[in-house]
Amino acid sequence: MPPADQTPDQDRYRDTVFLPRTAFPMRGNLPVREPDILARWKAMDLDGRIAREAEGRPRFTLHDGPPYANGNLHIGHALNKIMKDVVNRAHRMAGFAVHYVPGWDCHGLPIEWRIEEQYRKSGRDKDVVPVLQFRAECRDYAAHWLGVQSDEFQRLGVQGDWAGRYATMDFSSEAAIVEEIGRFLLNGGLYRGLRPVMWSPVEKTALAEAEIEYHDIDSTTIHVAFPFVSDPTPGDALDGVSAVIWTTTPWTIPANRALAYGPDFTYVVLRVDDIADGSLVPRGARLLVAEDRVAAFCDEAGITAHHILYTMPGEALAGAICAHPLRGQGFDFDVPLLAGDFVTTDAGTGLVHMAPAHGQDDFLLTRQHGIPVPELVMDDGRYAETVPLFAGTHVFKAADPVCTALSDAMTRSQRAGEAPSGLIARGTIHHSYPHSWRSRAPVIFRATPQWFIGMDTQADASVETRASNHGTLREMALDALGQVRFVPESSRNRLTSMVAGRPDWCISRQRAWGVPIAVFVEKATGEVLRDPAVMARVVTAFREHGADIWYSADPAEFLGPDRDPDAYEQVFDIVDVWFESGSTHAFTLDRDGLDFPADLYLEGSDQHRGWFQSSLLESVGTRGIAPFKAIVTNGFVLDEQGRKMSKSLGNTVSPQDVIKQYGADILRLWVVNSDTNEDLRIGSEILKQQGELYRRLRNTLRWLLGALDGFSADEIVPHDELPGLERFILHRVSELSAMVAQAVETHQWVGVYPSLHGFCTNELSAFYFDVRKDALYCDAPDSHRRRSARTVLDILHRALCAWLAPVLVFTAEDAWCARFGENESVHLVTFPTVPESWSDPELADTWDAARAVRRLITTEIEAARRSGAIGSSLQAQVSLPLSEYEARVFSTIDWAELAIVSHAEVEIMPGSASLYLDDPDAPGGEPHGGPVVREASGQKCARCWRVLDEVGTNAAHDALCLRCVSVVAE
Known part of the structure; x- marks a missing residue:
């Protein structure tokens, strides 16, 4: 018996209706289905087939920025790797040969820190463990996580040469890295010098800018009076006067060696007439500050009444000399006033105290005047035993001892009737301060002997390099950036300004796990040995034995028979991991189907101060050109409320959990539906929304497959014979094809897949499919209208599968194989070629109006x-x-x-x-x-359900319209 809403006639003709039929399921069941597809790809050697298909094509090279091998992937890893995979797959389907070699960064402090944590938990002392044993444990740790991350990336659907991956700890990589160090050594770019660098007292090593993060902290601030002892001004205007400075780092006062002033500022000598209760300023004190800072200074120091004795231009301070406020207690040296163009009147007093060992401006200014750089702070952050008053005190605990010493100094100066010398005021400030991103501990600027690559050093043109031009490293890098495409273009200024303003590149680290800076220094002269033959022997040994050979071999093996090893110091500092990752182009590109320079580097926005910059400087310094033609930057991942993810907030999203619940295709869809130029948001609600978007795309593919049941090439109708509706849909196809082609060319993918989803939802499901259902279900198989529709559906299925394949790698494969069989793969096809004749804007305008x-x-x-x-x-x-x-x-x-x-x-x-x-x-x-x-x-046709007067006019089929009569009769 037919259903209540089904008439006997309708039931009679049900089997004559051409309803969709497909084995492609409505539900994706991605967490279960995706691993099966991965296994099938491996069994059919899909990667090998892709490589064979690509022979003879133009090449596209995306060089992989190496993630760090020290834990499971986080959502930022997933975002970046999926973006790379989309770009690679799209270029492959656009007709390029793409050989993607994933890589890993395996050396450095994060891994060393983890091994040390294991030591601390087990009560072991790292310093008594032989260095080669320690390095072996670091290597095993990195190898384990490299394997874990490789599996996790592949589960995301990322296609690449996983067997041929690169790792910075491979022997061949270590040899290439030390060879790159040698290039800088031989061209004069590498030098050893004493400079202030970011230093971690906890980790006892120098840090790169990219290893720094900023957190707000409360710091002690002090105003300190430095009495003048030499007055170059007419009329002894500075006699009995003290210069006042302000600093947020009281611990740097023992290292003070000068004061800086602004030569273009106006300064005043004010006399203190009255003070507030609790103020430390002596009544009657005569103090020098910038005119623009008088009001703020008096407020901060508790000066309630004053008057101006003198006004003078900053340039009049040239040649003036102060005494250190702690004179008589081991700090008995002159403190000259020096003109500094970095001095501002935004805060403080318009006078800046100079501690050359603990600030970049301080160091550069004092060095210009031949002032020595004192080394007062040890590697653990404590003052050296030779430092008067503060020996053994940690700099982060020095505020109270320093303030006490300065207060005592002020008391002594007042008792002696001298100009104020010591503490004027003490306060606190809440401000952003640099921290190590590993230990989360504050860092300091500390002058130590380090190895540097000079930014403003002229390369030695007599040394043979691949550089095509000569100049300073900074000049060549800025010139090279002018030839690079940036996506988004706004990111160009960020990298350019960083290169323009950065100091010399400190590449040395005082640790054990990494590639050593394998150079020798002549003990008698302190000169670095620049011998190509020695460097060649080092590189050969590293290639055969790895970097461990530097620690186990006799130095004579490297120096050769003509040099006495006792006459040379062997350097054991390791190279900065940013130099290592910046060198990856040297041992990855220009081989195995990979071009140099790479067509593209694609990383997060933080890599403007990290890998983008280190790669640029390394390549320009050794080859004279940038290692990339284009840079694409993605934002960071935030939670649904726009907050930074953290375990403490409990708002982290694990890619492994997303895959387990939704499948990798949903995560990939989230990436391309986001504006990756900006920070992205993710959370349960957003993932649910992506699941709904996915369902619509899947339903589109399913409907196409069902409606194409039994389709053959014999049905195809030429374009010029198609009805207007079909030609309108193909016009939209031409627009989408052009959009995809432009994205491939420009690397601008933002908005492409939302447009594709809109096409499936608005043009197809809600319009074209709806309109053409009657023709597809009820017209005769050989009708021109039905054949035309199926012609377009065939095009749509092929195009949508191809366009979705870079993103929905599993779903597009399923939809392709559901039609063409499991021996085929959508990842072996190219994007559809769209004839120019399909583009018909005038027709599109007509149909837009009709809609x-x-x-x-x-x-x-x-x-x-x-x-x-x-x-x-x-x-x-x-x-x-x-x-x-x-x-x-x-x-x-x-x-x-x-x-x-x-x-x-x-x-x-x-x-x-x-x-x-x-x-x-x-x-x-x-x-x-x-x-x-x-x-x-009229009456309702039992087959097509249209209500027409003609229904019932055919005696043999009195429940049908004439169209349906003819179809049934056939």
């Missing part, structure tokens, strides 16, 4: 349904008034088919103005009325 009219008709149909006048749209007929111009433009449109009603009648209204189109002739009449919907006359 707008359709929406008005649909609105009227819905109103009729709500009123009970009709039950469904096929029970309606439409009367559509049109102007003469509209009738001509819309002459080929079947409005009954378009509106999905049983009958539509066009009423041409002579002389009326157009309602739906801009009439170029603009008749002066009134616009015609809108569509009118009423119940259709």
Whole structure:
């Protein structure tokens, strides 16, 4: 017995309707299905087939910035690797040969820190462990996590040469890295010098800028008086006067060796007439500060009344000398005043105290004047035993001892009737301060002997290099950046300004796990040995034995028979990991199908101060060109509220958990549906939204597959014979094809896949599929209309599978194989070639206008349904008034088919103005009325359900319309 809403006649003709049939399931079941697809790809050697298919094609090289091998992947890893995979797959499908070699950064402090943590937990002392044993444990740790991360990346659907991956700890890589160090050594770019660098007292090593993060802390601030002892000004204006400085680092006062002033500022000598309760300033004190800072200084120091004794230009301070406020206690040296262009009046007093061992400006200014750089702070952050008053005190605990010593100094100066010398005021400030991103502990600037690559050193042109131009490293790097494409373009200024303003590159670290700076220094002269033969022997040994050979071999093996090893110091500092990762182009590119320079580097925005910059400087310094033609930057991942993710907040999103619940394709869809140029958000609600978007895309593919059941090439209709509706859809296909092609060329993928989703949802599911269901289900198989529709559906299936394949790598494969068999793969095809003739903007304008009219008709149909006048749209007929111009433009449109009603009648209204189109002739009449919907006359066809007067006119099939009669008869 048929269902209640199914008539016997409908049941009789049910099998004559060409309903969709497909084995492609409605539900993706991605967490289960995706591993099966990965296994099938491996069994069919898909990677090998891709490589063979690519032979002879132009190459595209995306060089992988190496993630760090020390833990499971986080969501930022997933974002970046998926973006790279989308770009690689898209270029492959655009006709390029793509050989993607993933890589890992395996050396450095993070791994060393983890091994030391294991030592501390087990009560072991790292310092008594032989260095080669320690390095072996670090190597094993890195190897374990490299394997884990490789599996996790592959589970994301990332395609690459995983067997041929690179790692900085491979022997061949270590040899290449030390060879790159040698290039700088031989061209004069590498030198050893004493400079202030970011130093971690906890980790006891120098840090790179990229290893620094900033956190807000409370710091002690002090105003300190330095009494003048030499007055170059006319009339002894500075006699009995003290210069006042302000600093947020009291611990640097023992290292003070000068004061800086602004030569273009105006300074005043003020006399203190009265003070507030608790103020430390002596009444009657005469103090020198910048004129612009008088009010703020008096407020901060508790000076309630004062008057100005003198005003003088900053340049008048040239040649003035102060005494250190702790003179007489081991700090008995002159403190000259020096002109500094970095001095500002934004805060403080307009005078800056200079501690050359603990600040970049301080160091550069004092060095210009030949002032020695004192080394007072040891590697653990404590003052050396030779430092008066503060020996053994940690700098982060020095605020109270320093303030006490300065207060005592002030008391002594007052008792002696001398100019103020010591503490003027003490306060606190809440400000951003640099911390190590590993230990999360504060860092300091500390001058230590380190190895540097000079930014403003002229390369030795007599040394043979691959450099095509000569100049300083800074000049060549800035010139090279001018030839690089940036995505987004706004990121260009960030990297350019960083290179323009950065100091010399400190590449040495005082640790054990890494590639050593394998050079020798002559003990007698302190000169670095620059011998190509020695460096060649080092590189050869590293390539055969790895960097461990530097620690185990006799130095004579490297120095050769003509040099006495006792005459040379062997350097055991390791190289900065940023130098290592910046060198990866040297042992990855320009081989195995990979071009140098790479077409693209793609990383997070933090890599402007990290890998982008180190790669640029390393390549320019050794080869004279940038290692990349383009740089793409992605943002960071935040939670749904826009907060930074942290375990303490409990708002982290694990890619492994997302895959387990939703599947990798959902995570990949989230990436391309986001604006990756900015920071991205992710969370449960956002992932649910992506799941809904995925469902719509999957349903589109499923409907296409069902409607193409049994399709053969014999059905194909040439483009010029297709109805207007089909040509309109192919016009949209041409637009999307152009959008994808532009994204491939420009690396600008933001917005592409939302547009593709919009096409599937709005143009296809809600419009084209809806309109063409009747023809597909009920027309005869050989009807021109049905064949035309299936011709376009074939194109749509192939195009959508190809366009979605870079993102929905598993789903697109499933949808492809559901039609063509499991011996095939969508990842072996290219994007569809779209003829220029498909683009027809004029036709598109007509159909866009017709769709707008359709929406008005649909609105009227819905109103009729709500009123009970009709039950469904096929029970309606439409009367559509049109102007003469509209009738001509819309002459080929079947409005009954378009509106999905049983009958539509066009009423041409002579002389009326157009309602739906801009009439170029603009008749002066009134616009015609809108569509009118009423119940259709006739009977309902048992097969197509249209209500027509002709139903029942055929005796053999009296329940069918004439169209359905002819189909059933066949």
